[in-house]
Amino acid sequence: NLEYARDEMKKYADIHRRPSPSYKPGDKVMLSTENIKSRRPKAKWSDKRMGPFMIVKEAHPEIMVDGHEEFVIEKFLDWKPTRGNAIQFLVKWLGYDDPKENSWMHEGYLEECGTHLEDFFKRCPEARDYFENRTRVPPKKKRRARS
Template structure:
């Protein structure tokens, strides 16, 4: 073996001196196809700076100012490129070793990324077997809402209605959710739902087929039927009562009931509407 060993300068402190090298001929990514490796010989800290293979000396100086000088000051550059050889411990062998480590990182990243993409494609393939494309609901469309996240008055989930509604679509939120117009009594329920909880309303083709009355809704975990209209008012033993028509029973006059004013705290708009049409009827004391 020819050539006597030559001792390199012992680093006097962080980033004094440093070594640098280029790794080139990568596939183009974000307009970059090479990496500038800058290594601190004292601490072994390294910068991996993306760039392109046609970099000029002026661009290289700007990279050093932005990534090295601005953080660690001006270093001493004392290793000539002519003395550097790969797979050798002398001269610039330290940065060559860092280059090998970086290439291992890149290879591992590439392999892991390909494996994750493959697993994701397989997962999507099997998941899509039990799914269909969701209709693109538009504002004003009527939809049914799955009841699995809504507490009902049934003693068990098995006896609960599978679908509630119909409800009107107000707007689309993002790509997978919709804002629905919920009853006033549902003020404790957030009105935005994922598309997987919605179904389009299919109109019956049977003539004069009436929809079944909706089930009672919940207001803060208490059962409450939805008020359709306030028809009349009266005073009974000094207390104010209202004649209420319930939503879903408008075709059955016998289902209207007299309710105390204290039971209509969630229907103040309908109460105000009654008194604006009939100002002479008994109303709340103001």
């Protein structure tokens, strides 16, 4: 019964869905200006899209965005639990010696730092115990106000 209901819901939801467009070199596309700063006095007067731009070549699916500085972790200094049994780590960044430049980072942003994490867990075994034995609590849904 549940499988039938799920299939019916999927069938009706898929009526309005379209497959993602695939682009190839030579195609022309319009770009959203949602994250681009405009020189217009009001954001609502800005164009929603810019272009058309011609696709020159296909890029690798994982690309590095120019203009964004990449920070390297030197080591973890401390940890604290947060809502939903998540963890934040106090990070010391490589090349930044001022303690004011250390920052608290959510565990979800620290994907490629396994060796630093292992070193920290050796220095702080209670953090490892909490990290491995916690139960994840999903965030509560926001309730709508009645009108």
